Amino acid sequence: MAAKANENTYILQETQQISTINSNNNPGDDDTASQSTATPADTKQLVYEPNCNRLGPTSNLHQTGFNYVNSIIGSGVIGIPYALRTGGFGFGVVLIVLIAVITDYSLCILVKAGNIVGVNTYQTTQAIAVPQAGGGVSIVQLLPNQPNVVQSVIQPNQQSVIQATGGAQTVQTVQLPKGNVILLKGGQQVGQGSVIHSTDTDTGIHHGVQILSKGDDGSETLTPVIFEDESRKRREILARRPSYRKILNDLSSTEGQSVVTAIPAEIKQEDDERDGTTTIQVGGQYLKVLPASAIQLGSQDGTLQGIQTLTMTNANAGSQGTIVQYATQGQDGQFYVPVTVSAADLQAYQIRAPSQTSITQGVVMTSTGGLQGGQVVPEEASKKRELRLLKNREAAKECRRKKKEYIKCLENRVAVLENQNKALIEELKSLKELYCQKAD
DNA sequence: AAGGCATAGCGTCACGTCAC
DNA sequence: GTGACGTGACGCTATGCCTT
Numbered sequence: 001m002a003a004k005a006n007e008n009t010y011i012l013q014e015t016q017q018i019s020t021i022n023s024n025n026n027p028g029d030d031d032t033a034s035q036s037t038a039t040p041a042d043t044k045q046l047v048y049e050p051n052c053n054r055l056g057p058t059s060n061l062h063q064t065g066f067n068y069v070n071s072i073i074g075s076g077v078i079g080i081p082y083a084l085r086t087g088g089f090g091f092g093v094v095l096i097v098l099i100a101v102i103t104d105y106s107l108c109i110l111v112k113a114g115n116i117v118g119v120n121t122y123q124t125t126q127a128i129a130v131p132q133a134g135g136g137v138s139i140v141q142l143l144p145n146q147p148n149v150v151q152s153v154i155q156p157n158q159q160s161v162i163q164a165t166g167g168a169q170t171v172q173t174v175q176l177p178k179g180n181v182i183l184l185k186g187g188q189q190v191g192q193g194s195v196i197h198s199t200d201t202d203t204g205i206h207h208g209v210q211i212l213s214k215g216d217d218g219s220e221t222l223t224p225v226i227f228e229d230e231s232r233k234r235r236e237i238l239a240r241r242p243s244y245r246k247i248l249n250d251l252s253s254t255e256g257q258s259v260v261t262a263i264p265a266e267i268k269q270e271d272d273e274r275d276g277t278t279t280i281q282v283g284g285q286y287l288k289v290l291p292a293s294a295i296q297l298g299s300q301d302g303t304l305q306g307i308q309t310l311t312m313t314n315a316n317a318g319s320q321g322t323i324v325q326y327a328t329q330g331q332d333g334q335f336y337v338p339v340t341v342s343a344a345d346l347q348a349y350q351i352r353a354p355s356q357t358s359i360t361q362g363v364v365m366t367s368t369g370g371l372q373g374g375q376v377v378p379e380e381a382s383k384k385r386e387l388r389l390l391k392n393r394e395a396a397k398e399c400r401r402k403k404k405e406y407i408k409c410l411e412n413r414v415a416v417l418e419n420q421n422k423a424l425i426e427e428l429k430s431l432k433e434l435y436c437q438k439a440d
Numbered sequence: 441a442a443g444g445c446a447t448a449g450c451g452t453c454a455c456g457t458c459a460c
Numbered sequence: 461g462t463g464a465c466g467t468g469a470c471g472c473t474a475t476g477c478c479t480t
Contacts, residue, residue: 388464389451389452391464391465392451392452392453392465392466393450393451393452395465395466395467396450396451396452396466396467397449397450397451398466399466399467399468400449400450400467402466403467441480442479442480443478443479443480444477444478444479444480445476445477445478445479446475446476446477446478447474447475447476447477448473448474448475448476449472449473449474449475450471450472450473450474451470451471451472451473452469452470452471452472453468453469453470453471454467454468454469454470455466455467455468455469456465456466456467456468457464457465457466457467458463458464458465458466459462459463459464459465460461460462460463460464
């Protein structure tokens, strides 16, 4: 996809927070790039992020000026980040090159000390940065192989303009106010997952960069740019296998939800308003307390069908009740028998088996901790294993439930962000129209 | 109706993490 | 070090949908 001539507009909005770009994660890289450590002797170096979302490789640096960046070819269209050490500037800033592949063309964004200083779209881009007295890159020339030239005048912390002349894929106007939204027009595309290496050592705050691409058909896509350190954090989080309990606890705390805690340490109780039953937590498990009247051994039609095992384990040394687990051909489950129920009473406890299951295997009842109703007393090892399996079974259920809830949360968040993106696009539209009117 | 396929849910195992 | 817990991975089963 070739960018149409004179139809490229880049607008940055809001304060770009990238003030120091500190690359890392490059195997073998000494990772010393910073504003204070880079020296003119430093070789300009692209630092490759092996784990970043990127396509293609090819970056070659030239000692003169900026760097030489080959475009990355790929129909997938993806942002490709490289951090630069640019000691050649004499003041040791670290720059970023973000390449957004546009099929055969690339978008090159150079970020210096809080400002994006150069934007270009060429198949191959070569840039020269000229430092100015007082610090900062004030003039940037992007010199592609083709006769396209982009010149920019960058003033630190001020709106800057880059202009280009000539060539079929000329960038005509690049505006760089304090901002972080890049608007592309003229059929350009920027893929998801673009990454910018950044570390704001002063504030630690990163504002998301979003790239708005406008297609030939008028469609617009706003693409968030993921900062490298955010990406790294995400990878770290993923590597640590986050606990959905923690996630959901966070969600619960933010959403004002609470957990019942007014029950003694070992057993927590809460009432389920949905079905009127009571749920207790025993050693981390959540079990439903069933009154004798509610428990019937046998299906609704009175036949014993489907239950293969009925296991009773006393998780609390017989002082607080017994966990009863039943296994059927179709569905397993468990419930909690309070301590007030005697062994004789237990005879009255019956399992309300799922209606779709059938009981033909007989019932095996085992118990520990004083209840003598069982027919088989398992050995210690098998008892422990049974308990472990029981707990793990419940834990797996809980984990899956939380995972589903978490995924729903993410989906909701996606919907919210999509709406926000739409709103931002509309805002950009209106601002752009306003700007054009004033320009006229 | 039968078979194939995709999907969801479950139980279990293995492993990492954490608290003690 | 050890046990408890959470979670990914794997295999199995049930269910629904589609095709033949």
